[in-house]
Amino acid sequence: MSLELSFSLERGGFSLEVDHVCDGVTAVIGPIEAGKTTLLRACVGAVRPRSGTIRLAGRTLFDARGRDLPPEERRVAYVPQGLGLFPHLDVVQNVAFARRHGTEFEARRAALRRLADDDLEHLAHRLPGALSDDQRLRVALIRALASEPELVLLDEPFGAFEPHDRRRLRRAMAIWLHEADRPVLLTTREAADASELADGLLVLEGGRVTQSGSIDEVAVRPATEYVAALTAGLIDRRPRSVPPPSIVSEDE
Amino acid sequence: MRERGRTSSGGVVAAIGAALLVIAIAAPLVALVARGGDLDAATERGLWDALGLALWTATLAAGLIVALGTPLAWWLARSEGPLARAVDVVARVPLITPPTVAGLALASLLGPGAPLEGLGLHEHEGAVVAAQVFVASPFYVLPLAAAFASIDDDLLWSARSLGASPAKVFARVCVPLALPALLAGLGVAWARAIGELGATLVLAPQTSQPPLPLAVHASIAEAPGAARVMALVLMGVALAVFLILRSRAVARGLGGPR
Numbered sequence: 001m002s003l004e005l006s007f008s009l010e011r012g013g014f015s016l017e018v019d020h021v022c023d024g025v026t027a028v029i030g031p032i033e034a035g036k037t038t039l040l041r042a043c044v045g046a047v048r049p050r051s052g053t054i055r056l057a058g059r060t061l062f063d064a065r066g067r068d069l070p071p072e073e074r075r076v077a078y079v080p081q082g083l084g085l086f087p088h089l090d091v092v093q094n095v096a097f098a099r100r101h102g103t104e105f106e107a108r109r110a111a112l113r114r115l116a117d118d119d120l121e122h123l124a125h126r127l128p129g130a131l132s133d134d135q136r137l138r139v140a141l142i143r144a145l146a147s148e149p150e151l152v153l154l155d156e157p158f159g160a161f162e163p164h165d166r167r168r169l170r171r172a173m174a175i176w177l178h179e180a181d182r183p184v185l186l187t188t189r190e191a192a193d194a195s196e197l198a199d200g201l202l203v204l205e206g207g208r209v210t211q212s213g214s215i216d217e218v219a220v221r222p223a224t225e226y227v228a229a230l231t232a233g234l235i236d237r238r239p240r241s242v243p244p245p246s247i248v249s250e251d252e
Numbered sequence: 253m254r255e256r257g258r259t260s261s262g263g264v265v266a267a268i269g270a271a272l273l274v275i276a277i278a279a280p281l282v283a284l285v286a287r288g289g290d291l292d293a294a295t296e297r298g299l300w301d302a303l304g305l306a307l308w309t310a311t312l313a314a315g316l317i318v319a320l321g322t323p324l325a326w327w328l329a330r331s332e333g334p335l336a337r338a339v340d341v342v343a344r345v346p347l348i349t350p351p352t353v354a355g356l357a358l359a360s361l362l363g364p365g366a367p368l369e370g371l372g373l374h375e376h377e378g379a380v381v382a383a384q385v386f387v388a389s390p391f392y393v394l395p396l397a398a399a400f401a402s403i404d405d406d407l408l409w410s411a412r413s414l415g416a417s418p419a420k421v422f423a424r425v426c427v428p429l430a431l432p433a434l435l436a437g438l439g440v441a442w443a444r445a446i447g448e449l450g451a452t453l454v455l456a457p458q459t460s461q462p463p464l465p466l467a468v469h470a471s472i473a474e475a476p477g478a479a480r481v482m483a484l485v486l487m488g489v490a491l492a493v494f495l496i497l498r499s500r501a502v503a504r505g506l507g508g509p510r
Contacts, residue, residue: 021265041409042414044409044412045412045413046405046409047410063308069504070412070413070418071409071412071413072415072416072417074413076413077413077414078287078406078409078410078413079410080407080409080410081406082405082406084404084406084407084410086407086411086424086425087429087430087509088428088429088507088508088509088510092433096415097414097416097424098415099415100415127510141259143414146414147414147415148414153413194356242441248483
């Protein structure tokens with residue numbers, strides 16, 4: 001299952017061009033206004049590329065020559081910045097909202113089961129506003145998977161958190177990503193998020209992909225000053241079991 | 253310290269101004285209640301029939317405003333460009349249209365010899381409803397459009413991405429989130445509709461039975477005591493509906509934000 005991005009789009013003077021195949025967990029990294037969120041929005045169908053295609057696991061989600069699947073048929077779960085929980089629905093209603101088939105009642109039962117699996121059933125009847133940031137993130141992730149997506153889009157999932165919380169959250173996210181076991185695009189501005197969570201890296205600067213590949217490849221041969229500054233020090237922090245970056249092969 | 257002294261003296265002036273306006277609004281209504289009236293005379297002059305007519309026409313008008321105004325509010329909230337700006341102005345026009353002008357305009361369209369005379373609205377209570385829809389619609393459409401516009405786009409795309417059709421997102425997310433504004437706007441529109449006089453007076457001077465505002469108007473000179481009772485009933489009904497619809501408890505009960 002892979003995500004094939006090959007498109008360009010324009011929005012109010014800003015242009016974004018991507019030509020990349022994503023497998024596993026891909027960290028989309030770049031400075032502010034690089035086009036990270038726009039990339040996710042194109043995948044979900046909120047913005048329309050001017051040309052090109054978006055394909056997911058062999059299905060064409062978008063083709064500028066005449067195919068534009070509506071978001072609800074893409075099987076792409078979008079977790080926006082701020083997480084997108086419905087403030088007027090309680091936790092179980094939020095999770096049950098992600099219903100592809102079956103009755104409301106079945107969706108509710110399935111939602112309660114999913115919450116119980118994560119030991120969150122005690123939150124079932126709370127509103128999102130009454131949850132901690134941690135809990136909100138966990139509910140948003142549970143809801144995303146409840147929609148049975150073939151791709152999950154996470155837009156700066158740690159954006160709401162203090163820097164000192166990130167280490168703990170990354171550990172939790174790593175476990176979640178492993179269990180989710182499907183392609184994920186995750187935007188971030190932190191190299192540590194990418195190195196600890198992602199299989200591959202896609203660096204966006206000013207709407208262009210300036211570099212892509214594994215974190216090691218990118219760290220060893222930074223293509224731009226931004227990437228160099230971003231990954232500086234990252235190599236030293238890598239555990240020793242990882243082979244030295246110099247012998248990582250070029251392909252993939 | 254000087255800054256502080258200045259703001260507090262400014263605050264006193266502002267408080268006096270605010271109090272004067274509140275008094276200017278409340279005092280006439282208090283005086284109306286204090287004067288009292290003649291319930292028997294009001295009953296004799298058809299108070300209850302007039303109230304019944306006003307209630308059902310206003311409710312029908314409010315229903316039409318909801319049915320037509322909700323999609324308009326949604327469109328206004330989600331559209332940009334010259335057409336949207338023009339439609340926005342049109343939606344506001346009834347607010348600044350003098351009631352007699354509104355009545356004359358409606359009569360030019362629906363009255364005798366007019367293009368839509370065939371509908372026959374001017375011959376019965378349809379004229380009242382048409383006038384009510386015209387004058388009351390902005391009080392519903394404009395706040396609802398503002399509430400729809402304040403909903404975060406990402407929330408809606410996220411909802412769609414979870415498998416929800418646009419209709420489901422509208423019904424389960426947009427309407428509940430806008431519900432306090434929707435109900436409050438509906439309350440004002442309904443109250444405005446039930447009190448509509450000016451346009452009705454021009455468009456339908458003699459429907460078989462006048463709605464309550466017309467009955468008040470007709471009684472002022474001949475039976476002021478009866479007119480005051482009718483006015484109090486009208487005000488009481490409008491105020492009750494307005495207060496009920498804007499209460500948070502009602503919005504919560506209907507699935508709005510808690």
